[in-house]
Amino acid sequence: MHISTVIDPAHGGAARAGRSTPYGARGVTGLIEKDVTLDLARRLATQLSGEARLTRDTDVNVSLGERATAARRFGARAFVSLHAGGGETAGTEVWIHTRSSPRSSALAHAMARELARFGARVRRGDLAVLHPSAHADDEGACLVELGGLGHADGERRLRDPRHLDALACALASGVRGFLRGGAPAYGRGAPAYGRGAPAYGRGAPAAYALALDLTDFVESAFYVYPPGQTAGYPARLTQAELDSVKEAWDRMMRGIGIALDGAASAKQAFRRMLLDCMVTSKVMRDTLVSVTRDDGHTVTLDIATSPPDVMVDRFEFAANQSPPAAMLGHQTIDMHDLNVVPRVSTTAHFGMIHQTEVLIHGLVEAAEGIRSTIVDPVLRFRACHATAVAEENRYRAEEQMQGMTAGAVIVPGPAGSNTATIVIHLVDPATGNDVSVETWHFSPAGASSTIPDDLVSIDYAP
Amino acid sequence: MAIYSTDAEVLALAQVEFNGRILEVGETPGTTSGYAMAYQDVSAEVTELRAGSGLQVGDVVQLGVPLVASSPWVVPQPDGRFGLDAAVFHPDASFHAWALWEGDRWAALTVDIEAAYS
Numbered sequence: 001m002h003i004s005t006v007i008d009p010a011h012g013g014a015a016r017a018g019r020s021t022p023y024g025a026r027g028v029t030g031l032i033e034k035d036v037t038l039d040l041a042r043r044l045a046t047q048l049s050g051e052a053r054l055t056r057d058t059d060v061n062v063s064l065g066e067r068a069t070a071a072r073r074f075g076a077r078a079f080v081s082l083h084a085g086g087g088e089t090a091g092t093e094v095w096i097h098t099r100s101s102p103r104s105s106a107l108a109h110a111m112a113r114e115l116a117r118f119g120a121r122v123r124r125g126d127l128a129v130l131h132p133s134a135h136a137d138d139e140g141a142c143l144v145e146l147g148g149l150g151h152a153d154g155e156r157r158l159r160d161p162r163h164l165d166a167l168a169c170a171l172a173s174g175v176r177g178f179l180r181g182g183a184p185a186y187g188r189g190a191p192a193y194g195r196g197a198p199a200y201g202r203g204a205p206a207a208y209a210l211a212l213d214l215t216d217f218v219e220s221a222f223y224v225y226p227p228g229q230t231a232g233y234p235a236r237l238t239q240a241e242l243d244s245v246k247e248a249w250d251r252m253m254r255g256i257g258i259a260l261d262g263a264a265s266a267k268q269a270f271r272r273m274l275l276d277c278m279v280t281s282k283v284m285r286d287t288l289v290s291v292t293r294d295d296g297h298t299v300t301l302d303i304a305t306s307p308p309d310v311m312v313d314r315f316e317f318a319a320n321q322s323p324p325a326a327m328l329g330h331q332t333i334d335m336h337d338l339n340v341v342p343r344v345s346t347t348a349h350f351g352m353i354h355q356t357e358v359l360i361h362g363l364v365e366a367a368e369g370i371r372s373t374i375v376d377p378v379l380r381f382r383a384c385h386a387t388a389v390a391e392e393n394r395y396r397a398e399e400q401m402q403g404m405t406a407g408a409v410i411v412p413g414p415a416g417s418n419t420a421t422i423v424i425h426l427v428d429p430a431t432g433n434d435v436s437v438e439t440w441h442f443s444p445a446g447a448s449s450t451i452p453d454d455l456v457s458i459d460y461a462p
Numbered sequence: 463m464a465i466y467s468t469d470a471e472v473l474a475l476a477q478v479e480f481n482g483r484i485l486e487v488g489e490t491p492g493t494t495s496g497y498a499m500a501y502q503d504v505s506a507e508v509t510e511l512r513a514g515s516g517l518q519v520g521d522v523v524q525l526g527v528p529l530v531a532s533s534p535w536v537v538p539q540p541d542g543r544f545g546l547d548a549a550v551f552h553p554d555a556s557f558h559a560w561a562l563w564e565g566d567r568w569a570a571l572t573v574d575i576e577a578a579y580s
Contacts, residue, residue, distance in 0.1 A: 290463070309543055313496035317531035326531035331496070361497055364463070374469050377532040378572040381495055382475075383466035390465060408498035409564075412491045420491060422498040451492055451543065 001051065005175050006071040007044050008055040008081035009037035018063035019128060025085050027155035036084040036158050043164055047172035068134035078107055078175050079141040081129050084149055084158060092120040095143040097130040107140030111174035140178055144171065166211030212246055213253035216271040221279050234282040234398045245278065245285050248292040257292030261320050262303035269335050270303045277356040283395040287360050291367040299329050299366040306336040306445045309453050311410060311422060313362045315381055316369055331366035337455040349460045351402030351426060353438055357392045364388040403427055403435030413452065418444055420452040437461045476560035476571050478514035482506040484555045485522065490545025494531040501526030501569060502546050516563060525559060526569040535575065550575055
């Protein structure tokens with residue numbers, strides 16, 4: 001079979017081979033660059049269906065000279081050297097030699113285009129393995145620096161087989177595009193809009209989509225419209241917005257910005273509820289995107305069903321710890337209670353509090369808590385609660401619901417009754433008068449309990 | 463997104479700032495704040511008015527003290543539920559409060575009861 005491409009997994013073995021060092025970078029949890037490059041090279045070769053050869057297919061080191069001339073020996077038209085360096089902030093880079101041929105430049109740009117979602121850019125340098133004297137004139141030669149081993153998150157991704165597959169898929173697309181003459185592998189056609197349509201925009205995202213952890217994310221549930229046709233319709237979103245929501249979901253799945261804790265079934269139920277709420281609410285989508293974007297602060301949502309002493313949710317409290325305890329950055333969410341709150345209003349009570357706004361409240365409150373610089377914990381809660389209420393009201397405005405909330409208050413029931421309520425006044429902001437008042441009734445979760453922490457019904461007045 | 467960024471900004475919401483003496487500590491609702499504010503009521507006598515208006519020295523007020531899980535004075539009670547620390551909040555204990563009127567009672571923005579710890 002004709003060999004079109006030589007893939008060069010950098011480093012290898014346990015000893016130097018000329019100027020090729022054996023191990024390369026080492027991640028903080030022990031992942032070694034030579035193993036990443038070999039793993040990725042094998043995946044890339046598989047993607048290229050036998051048209052590729054590796055400069056090494058085992059844990060051995062090969063000199064830079066042997067690596068560089070391999071493509072010429074095989075008569076291959078593309079040479080791709082793979083690295084996964086350890087720079088603190090290193091992202092994906094595609095390198096070509098400072099005196100590279102136009103073919104190398106074409107290959108590098110084809111690769112960078114496919115790796116755009118990984119932040120790739122083309123750089124030039126005097127890299128021995130890319131030296132023009134080692135490569136044929138009609139051969140493209142580049143070096144892909146994946147970065148990532150310099151920080152824990154990058155290392156975690158490089159351990160993820162799905163991420164490596166996604167990278168391999170993107171690299172293969174770049175190679176194929178180059179071999180076809182430089183055309184992008186997926187075309188640059190106009191995005192296809194419409195519900196559930198795979199509107200990816202320019203090029204690569206098939207690989208990008210593979211890179212995301214979209215567990216329980218149902219893309220076809222969203223209503224995708226062209227830009228300019230979404231204003232005033234909170235259920236409509238553009239493809240760009242959907243992409244950012246998917247990225248946010250992926251970050252949540254990887255524990256960035258938001259980490260979910262609890263039983264697998266509870267976390268899945270939470271994700272499904274979150275997805276449903278996002279389908280119809282831009283404020284909900286914005287909340288998820290905003291909270292997950294800050295990877296310097298990750299809030300843990302402790303998801304549980306009827307955890308003891310939790311009425312809807314608890315700020316800075318971890319019910320999933322043993323024993324349950326106050327804990328900064330944690331928010332306990334009671335799925336039982338949230339499921340009693342209606343998802344949509346009835347005709348009789350237009351403006352009733354929705355599940356979505358309660359979820360928005362909880363997420364915002366938790367995220368504000370871990371970002372806040374307010375020292376006094378009670379004042380911190382007050383501040384976070386105020387922001388959460390404001391966002392809740394932003395949702396109510398989005399939905400054109402009657403009345404704004406000023407926040408909810410727990411009212412213990414009569415002594416010995418084992419009951420409690422949460423009372424919420426929905427107020428006309430213009431007059432300050434009540435539009436309606438909701439009373440949420442809580443009872444003990446089971447016959448053996450005397451603690452009223454399960455939401456059982458909601459009364460509306462008027 | 464944050465509306466308030468400093469302790470002082472939140473304290474500025476107070477309508478009244480006063481020193482008081484606890485007369486009686488009410489029942490805990492058993493949980494701490496989240497979607498809904500959880501308060502534990504304290505009956506107290508105003509001993510010094512520091513700022514604001516609406517209260518006078520000698521007034522007896524029902525003051526809702528917010529229960530927040532990470533507050534140092536919110537601890538598990540003998541029955542396992544959370545409430546004000548009885549070693550700190552007890553009859554005759556002195557405190558300093560920033561409060562606002564919430565329709566039917568005074569609610570503390572926060573309470574400084576450092577003196578009770580010393």
